[in-house]
Each structure stands twice: as C-alpha cells, then as structure tokens.
Amino acid sequence: MGKHILVIDEGTTSTRAMLFAVDGKCLGSAQRPLTQFYPAPGLVEHDAAEIWDLTLACAQEMVAKAGGAQAIAGIGITNQRETIVFWDRRTGAPLAPAIVWQDRRTAEICAKLKAEGQEPVVQAKTGLLLDPYFSGSKIGWALKHWPQLEAAGDNLAVGTIESYLVYRLTGGVHITDASNASRTALMSLGSGGWDDGLLETFGVPRAILPEIVDCAGLLGTTQADLFGGPIAITGMAGDQQAATIGQGCFAEGQTKATFGTGAFVLTNTGQTLPQSRNRLLSTILFQLDGVRTYALEGSVFVAGSLVKWLRDEVGLIASADETEGLARSVADNGGVYLVPALSGLGAPHWNPMARGLIDGLSFSTGRAHIARAALEAMAHQTHDLVSAFAADGANWSELRIDGGMVANNWLAQDLADMLAIKVERPGFIETTALGAAMLAGVGAGLYAKLEDAGVMRGTVEHFTPNMTSEDRAARLSGWKAALDRTLLGR
Numbered sequence: 001m002g003k004h005i006l007v008i009d010e011g012t013t014s015t016r017a018m019l020f021a022v023d024g025k026c027l028g029s030a031q032r033p034l035t036q037f038y039p040a041p042g043l044v045e046h047d048a049a050e051i052w053d054l055t056l057a058c059a060q061e062m063v064a065k066a067g068g069a070q071a072i073a074g075i076g077i078t079n080q081r082e083t084i085v086f087w088d089r090r091t092g093a094p095l096a097p098a099i100v101w102q103d104r105r106t107a108e109i110c111a112k113l114k115a116e117g118q119e120p121v122v123q124a125k126t127g128l129l130l131d132p133y134f135s136g137s138k139i140g141w142a143l144k145h146w147p148q149l150e151a152a153g154d155n156l157a158v159g160t161i162e163s164y165l166v167y168r169l170t171g172g173v174h175i176t177d178a179s180n181a182s183r184t185a186l187m188s189l190g191s192g193g194w195d196d197g198l199l200e201t202f203g204v205p206r207a208i209l210p211e212i213v214d215c216a217g218l219l220g221t222t223q224a225d226l227f228g229g230p231i232a233i234t235g236m237a238g239d240q241q242a243a244t245i246g247q248g249c250f251a252e253g254q255t256k257a258t259f260g261t262g263a264f265v266l267t268n269t270g271q272t273l274p275q276s277r278n279r280l281l282s283t284i285l286f287q288l289d290g291v292r293t294y295a296l297e298g299s300v301f302v303a304g305s306l307v308k309w310l311r312d313e314v315g316l317i318a319s320a321d322e323t324e325g326l327a328r329s330v331a332d333n334g335g336v337y338l339v340p341a342l343s344g345l346g347a348p349h350w351n352p353m354a355r356g357l358i359d360g361l362s363f364s365t366g367r368a369h370i371a372r373a374a375l376e377a378m379a380h381q382t383h384d385l386v387s388a389f390a391a392d393g394a395n396w397s398e399l400r401i402d403g404g405m406v407a408n409n410w411l412a413q414d415l416a417d418m419l420a421i422k423v424e425r426p427g428f429i430e431t432t433a434l435g436a437a438m439l440a441g442v443g444a445g446l447y448a449k450l451e452d453a454g455v456m457r458g459t460v461e462h463f464t465p466n467m468t469s470e471d472r473a474a475r476l477s478g479w480k481a482a483l484d485r486t487l488l489g490r
Contacts, residue, residue: 002071005440006062006183006231009433010055010079010161011239012261013308017058018430019066020437022446024456026428028065030058037097042104042343048085048094050163052168060227069227074234075169076440078432079161080261081183081238084135086142089155093166096146098161099138102261102301102343106137106143107352118201125188125195127274127282129350133299135160136185159207160184162236169233176210177236178221178287187212188259189273189282193419215241215286216450234443239432240264241285244295245439246431247400248454255389255396257415258377258432259405262346263303264386266295267394278388279348286439288450296394298347298385302340302356304405306374309342310451316367317441324410326371333475334369335360337482338377348388351487359482375411379418380479386419398422400460402431417467418475427459 004027005020016031032054037045059075066072082101087094099105112131113119119130128134139158143149149156157167160183163176181187181194186204188195192212199206213219220233237245240258244266247256251269257263265283265455274282274296285295307323310316317323337359339345344352358370398421406412406425416423428434438453447453 002066002073003446004066005074005076005437005444005446006059006066006072007076007433007436007440008055008059008165008403009076009436010077010165011052012080012102015051015055015058016052017055017062018433019062020434020456021029022441024428024434024437024458026430028062030061032058042107043336044100044102045097046083046100048087048098051098052165055165056226063227063231069231071228072231073446074082074232074440074444075222076235076436077162077165077233078237078239078242078436079165079180079239081160081180082133082135083161083166084138084142085159085161086149087157087167088152089157089172095148095152095156096142099142101133103138104132104344104352106132106141109137109141109241112351113201122185122198122201125181125198127189128184128185129279129281131350132352133301133346134183134185135487136198136202136204143203145323152288154207156208159210166220166233166236168225169222171223173220174210175213175219177215178212178284178292179215179237179241181212182284185240189284189292189294201392212440214288214290216288216439218443227379232444235436235439235441237286237436237439240266241283241295241457242435242436242439243402243432244268244285245450246433246435246457247402247426248457249400250451250454253394254400255397255398256400256402256431257382259303259401259403259411261303261305263378263381265382265389266297267396269296269394274392274394276392280388280392281347281351286450288442296389296392298388300381300385301343301346303378304403306340306342306377307405310371310374315372323371323375324408326368327375327410330366330368330372333376334364334365335362335478336373337478338370338373340374340377341486345486348384349487354486355487357482359485360478375408376414376475378405378411379414382415383418383476390400396421396425400424400426400427402426404429412463413466415464416463418472420465420472423463425461425463426457427461
C-alpha cells in the first residue's frame with residue numbers, strides 16, 4: 001500500500017489538491033481559481049462542471065507527482081460547506097448552478113418559517129438556526145424554481161460539494177459524511193439521520209439525498225481510468241471541521257478559529273450535544289465508527305472576502321499583503337470602524353438583511369485607516385463570538401488560528417490583544433487540508449486513531465496579549481456603536 005495521502009480541498013474561491021507524507025509534510029500542491037457568479041444582489045453561484053474539471057486536473061497533477069495511483073494510501077476530501085449541487089445520476093453532469101453557502105436568496109423563506117414559529121423546532125433537532133446559510137432551504141427553493149430539476153425525475157441527485165465529488169470520482173457512490181450532513185438543516189443531530197419532519201418543512205424528498213456515513217473509513221474507490229488505477233477514498237469532512245481536526249482540537253474545550261473567506265470558530269464539546277442559548281450553532285465535529293463528536297460553532301460570513309473586496313471591487317489595495325504594512329503605518333484606526341456585513345451578519349446576530357458599514361470617516365481618514373479598520377473587524381467579530389461562547393459555558397483559555405489571513409502577523413497579534421488570551425498559530429497554516437489528511441490516514445489504516453494522526457500538525461507559534469484594558473474597552477465601544485448602527489439600518 002502507498003504511504004502518501006492525497007487531499008482534495010475544494011474551497012469557495014479556489015480548488016486544489018495537496019500531497020502529504022505520513023508525517024504531515026506537504027509534498028506538493030496544485031491549485032486553480034474558481035469563477036464566482038453573482039446573478040443578482042445576494043445571489044452567489046458556482047459552476048459545478050468547472051469545479052469537477054478543475055478539481056480533477058489538480059488531483060491528477062498530484063497523483064503524477066506521487067508516482068502514480070499505487071503510491072496513494074487514501075484520498076481525503078474537505079469542502080466549502082452548505083454549498084449545494086444538483087446533478088444527473090446517469091452522467092454525473094450538473095443540472096443547475098451550484099448555490100453557494102453565501103447565497104441569501106432564501107431569506108424570505110426563512111423569515112416566513114420563523115414567523116410561523118418553526119425556528120425552535122429546527123434548532124432543537126439540528127443545532128442550527130433558520131438562515132439562508134444552510135442547505136435545506138436552498139434545495140427547497142431550487143426544486144420549486146428550476147423546472148429542469150423536476151424534469152430529471154428519479155435521475156436527480158442532490159448533495160453538498162464532497163458528495164458531488166465522490167459521485168464523480170467513483171462513478172455513482174452517493175454519500176455524504178456526517179459533518180457535512182449536519183450543516184443541511186435536514187439531519188437530526190441526535191439520531192444521525194435525515195429527519196422526516198425537517199424534510200417536509202423544507203420540501204425536500206428523501207430519495208434525492210445521499211446516504212450519511214462516517215468521516216473516515218473505506219468510503220469509496222475512484223474509477224481506475226481517472227488516475228491510472230483505483231484509489232480508496234478514506235476521509236471526508238466539511239472545511240471547518242477538518243480545520244479543527246488539523247489544529248489537534250481532539251479534547252473537549254479546545255477551540256480553533258479559521259480566517260478564510262469567512263471566519264469560523266469551533267469548540268470541541270466531546271460526545272455531549274451542546275444546546276446554545278446565545279445563537280451559536282451545534283454541529284457534528286466528526287463521526288467515527290458511528291460515534292459522533294460534537295462542536296459549538298460561531299460562523300462569521302465575511303473575513304478574507306472583505307480584503308478581496310477592498311482589492312478587486314474598491315481598488316483600495318493592490319494585494320492582500322499590503323494590509324499589514326498599512327495597518328502598522330498608522331497609530332490607530334483614526335476613529336474608523338468597518339462592519340463587514342457584505343452578505344448579512346452571521347453569529348451571534350444572524351441578520352441576513354444587514355448591510356456593510358464604514359463608520360467614522362473624515363477628511364483626516366486615509367486608506368491606511370480603512371485597511372486597518374478592515375483587519376480590526378476580524379478581532380471585533382471574534383470578540384462578539386467569545387462572549388457568546390462564554391455565555392454558553394464554553395470559555396476559551398486559548399485560541400488556535402489558521403487560514404490564509406493569519407499569515408498576517410499584525411492580525412494575529414490584534415486577535416490576542418482584543419481577546420485577552422494566548423493565540424496559537426501552527427507553522428503550517430493550511431490546517432483544513434491537514435485535517436482531511438489526518439482523517440484519510442485513519443481511514444486508510446496508517447494511524448490507529450485520530451489522536452495518533454495529531455503528530456502531523458508540527459510546530460506552533462504563540463502571540464500573547466499586549467494591550468491595556470482601557471485601549472481594549474475603547475476599541476470595543478467604537479465597534480459596538482458601529483454595529484448598532486448596522487443592525488438598526490442607519
């Protein structure tokens with residue numbers, strides 16, 4: 001059996017394949033950008049055919065680098081969660097655009113269900129709230145509005161990204177792992193299966209959905225002609241769960257925050273199903289041998305995508321790397337606060353109709369102040385979450401951070417300063433892919449258990465708080481004022 005692990009990491013703005021050694025060393029990476037489609041305000045779509053073509057090309061490049069299919073012990077898949085794909089069972093070809101997790105087209109549907117008193121029922125069963133973020137309402141909407149889906153009849157298959165990729169890789173295995181299934185608002189966290197009441201609420205037929213399986217094990221085998229030989233698929237998890245695993249958060253209470261397109265904080269709650277009273281989410285961290293480990297989650301919709309917006313749409317910066325130098329070039333934010341509600345607000349506010357705000361502008365404001373305010377918004381949003389987690393009994397003693405944004409040392413230090421706790425950053429910050437590799441290693445038998453795979457994590461770096469309580473309070477006061485204006489719509 002081969003000793004390498006191939007990871008498919010299918011994100012929101014790009015797809016890539018990475019090759020890992022059993023000790024966690026990254027041996028290579030191939031990446032392609034994905035096209036973003038915005039057909040109307042609040043609508044975000046992907047071309048699932050493009051996702052497949054580019055993902056396959058990246059994976060084939062890494063298999064060749066490894067020396068062929070026989071060198072790969074197993075494939076791990078991690079993916080943008082909540083994004084939903086519709087395809088033809090006969091061909092695997094997509095039947096409609098993929099509706100991305102950021103999409104808000106079902107805001108009115110969710111508001112109507114809330115008005116009918118459905119949210120407490122949904123939350124009790126799924127740990128989620130009624131928000132267009134989750135997949136169930138997206139599927140129901142598509143079935144009503146896209147006639148080609150009804151026309152497909154029994155040939156219609158639906159699933160999140162990892163489900164679609166497995167189907168294409170295997171030539172017909174229709175499965176989803178428990179971590180991704182827990183993000184659809186269609187799965188009961190307690191039973192671990194699709195819930196008839198939830199399916200009826202969102203108008204989703206059970207027959208179009210995949211089978212829910214573990215996050216590690218022999219989950220499928222690729223078609224031999226794709227890579228010159230069959231390769232076992234041995235690990236799967238949604239991107240934020242995979243990052244939590246990649247950060248070694250195996251013990252109850254350990255917490256990670258990923259700053260990618262959005263920002264996502266997860267705290268391991270063990271085999272105790274958490275019940276949030278502060279509008280956080282309960283989710284499945286991973287399922288192994290049918291046993292579910294849970295997490296409490298806070299989801300922020302806009303993080304790295306804010307910097308991308310400042311670069312691509314506003315033209316404030318030429319590259320994301322500029323933001324660190326700009327932030328350091330001014331003594332403070334100059335009274336400027338940026339609330340990045342470009343696609344609504346996530347936890348703990350859950351306001352899909354909120355819109356972004358830059359507050360405190362004056363003639364003395366320069367682009368450095370706005371860039372700094374954008375970075376500061378990451379710590380401000382995370383501070384809102386730390387308060388909610390604490391109120392739910394999940395206090396953070398430290399925070400393990402990862403994602404593309406945290407290569408920025410100024411941002412990492414600002415998080416430590418504003419949260420007043422130690423922040424830990426691994427030397428290898430692509431922990432989403434690493435977590436998928438850990439799961440695949442367990443599923444392939446390279447490791448006996450997940451804790452053993454933790455050796456793949458490597459070295460870490462620490463940032464300690466270095467801000468006075470007075471300065472912290474002043475920053476938070478300015479943030480709260482700007483946030484209140486956003487939530488009030490003025």
